[in-house]
Amino acid sequence: MSTDFQQAREALGVRLRELRLAAPGGRLTGPQLAKRLGWPHSKIYKLENGQQTATVEDLQAWAAGVDQPQVIDELEARLKGFESHIRSWRRQLAAGHRPVQDSWNVEVERSRIIHAWEEAVVPGMLQTADYARHIFLRYADLQNSVRDTDEAVRARMKRQEWLYRTGRKVHALMWEAALHALVCPPSVLASQLDRLMGMIGMDTVELGIIPLGASLKIPAANGFWILDDRLVIAEDWHAELWLDDADSVTTYLRVWDTLRESAVYGVDAHNVISAARRALNSH
Incomplete structure (x- = not known):
């Protein structure tokens, strides 16, 4: 039942990787972006490989970290697209x-x-x-x-x-x-x-x-x-x-x-x- 959800999460991860590699100031490595955001490198890896679901705050931080704030709306729309079908209890019950x-x-x-x-x-x-x-x-x-x-x-x-x-x-x-x-x-x-x-x-x-x-x-x-x-x-x-x-x-x-x-x-x-x-x- 989670196949479509996982595919959408992986597609979002691919997009996040594209943004990291296309940073206006030059491509960023995973460790470099993690340092900018104050995250463990493992989080970068998990988000880009579709192993972890991003939060809205994660996406906002990512857009800022790769110096591309104009993509925030796009990233949030992607997230809402698959969350409208897979509604995690953690988020619903917040x-x-x-x-x-x-x-x-x-x-x-x-x-x-x-x-x-x-x-x-x-x-x-x-x-x-x-x-x-x-x-x-x-x-x-x-x-x-x-x-x-x-x-x-x-x-x-x-x-x-x-x-x-x-x-x-x-x-x-x-x-x-x-x-x-x-x-x-x-x-x-x-x-x-x-x-x-x-x-x-x-x-x-x-x-x-x-x-x-x-x-x-x-x-x-x-x-x-x-x-x-x-x-x-x-x-x-x-x-x-x-x-x-x-x-x-x-x-x-x-x-x-x-x-x-x-x-x-x-x-x-x-x-x-x-x-x-x-x-x-x-x-």
Whole structure:
């Protein structure tokens, strides 16, 4: 999934090398530029070889270091071009989780049909506020990000208003493992499971559960969302992937359809959730 991103990063590196070698005062060696910028030489090497993603500040420093400030806009445009598809958590969460949720809300608001797959957590649009709060706290700890938890929870809950509008539909698939994952206190998970059972039968929600014992045609891998056949948002540990090319959307729809073949719905889904609820009580 990162092939296009890596190619774009390598292309940026080639451009940075060109600028270093074409410095108006004469070509600069890597060590010379590193000394000018106060960087270790290894950073020059990694940026030019596409082994490290530049920041805006890196690019501004580079342009100044090679005495070509006029290229700043070009370099920043290159960076924005591939970061619009590969959105690193480090950068997204620099201002906290609320801005990320706001970006999601804009795209969801534009959508009428959503397909979602989650293998380890309850899909965000079906979460209770308490469950969402614990998810945000876990990720804030992992990413060492700003703790704007209450603001992020409110933004996620606002997104759920979409579920109560005529003509909208979310087709949600979950692996049963998500029903047992104690990423929150048992009492919070219990309330979350109750909510899921209550959502079965809503005209705007089709909830499928893939039982742990079900036969799978493909592995139950990372979660993703497909919005109106126009945009895929997939999550990885380092970044979110926002993919809007037709080939990627088609691939993810095929993955979703394949996973769906292993799911149960309606009364059968209710029974799987109810069994998880009873197992939780036994603890």
